[in-house]
Amino acid sequence: MKKIWQKLIPLALASAMSLSMISCGGEKNDGIILKNVTQAKNVILLIGDGMGPEQVRAGELFKGEKLAMQKFPYRTMVQTRSVSGLTDSAAAATALATGTRTSNGYVGRYVVPATGETTDLETIVDIAHGLGKRTGVIATEELYGATPMGFSAHSNSRGNTDELLSSAATSSNVNLFASYTIRESYQQVFIDAGYERITNADLISESIEDKIFGSYSILAEYEPMMVDDSFVAFDRLVTEALEYLSKDEDGFFLMAEGSHIDHGGHNNDIRYMLDELLAFDNMVAAVLEWAKDRDDTVVIVTADHETGGLTLEKDVTHKDMLDAYDKGYGDYFLWSSSGHTNADVYLYVNGADIHFEEYSFKDKNRIKNTEVFEIMKSLMVGEAAK
């Protein structure tokens, strides 16, 4: 079946798009939606935490060629702010996962600022599960990180680790969890909830269990040769997960996050940032390779927000970036913050023979982070969200 997005139309023209599922008081979209969408069997969302446009450009310059994500045919900008203003990763993940803007700190939950009343939000994972699909959540950080939890848990605070993990283990509809190593007692929460622990990541693809869980030392550095038995390479882990998830004839939804690009930004550490970004892009390349002969899979790459306020000079060269990487600093770029910024981030879309007649994902366009959820939902349900 050919998958075609025929048009993007302004929501204003599309009459009141029913957001009944998320009508908990969250801000509504007023940007663009998709019309005449036919179903995509598999939807894969790849998130670079803290990966702004200048991080991407730095990665391209350092590598000396286009990154895998830059080869995607469609690109637009995404606005990242939360109800609180400058977003944190919890509110950003909640927006991407549920289509609702919430306040910083809240995970999978909307809070009415005036009353403090909260509502648990349905996630894209829940929707995929309802369609009979398998679902996966992977992060290079610990599983209780804000992004993986935004897709699988509900809590008033991203710091409530016990509550988050318990929520994810018992009520998330996630078939596969894989993340950086977490302590034994946290792993036990998943085993008690019926998840089979897969200790060797190379065996994920062979599992016949309905719920599986892995906790690994994930190597997310741009040095594939460094991988030994004690480490799992990010791209390898995600490829294993794709094999496991794609055994379901109804398809799957996968979210995989390169979590530590953000830490490179917080630390204003160009080498750390580039290592993590290129490891993330290697994983993107592996996913593209997996999806390349399929007409049933859409791959989306985005970020939750920018971190560090990175700005590169206009005429920075490949050699300049190699030099900066070696030294750990350089004269050709500037970090203006040790926190998150409100810079827009990219959204790249690949797959499913996408056609835009009236509006296209070009630089001049801009969507909200909540609309990434709407796009994914539209693709899975097979029609414009309504």
Ligand SMILES: [Zn+2]
């Ligand atoms: Zn951060």
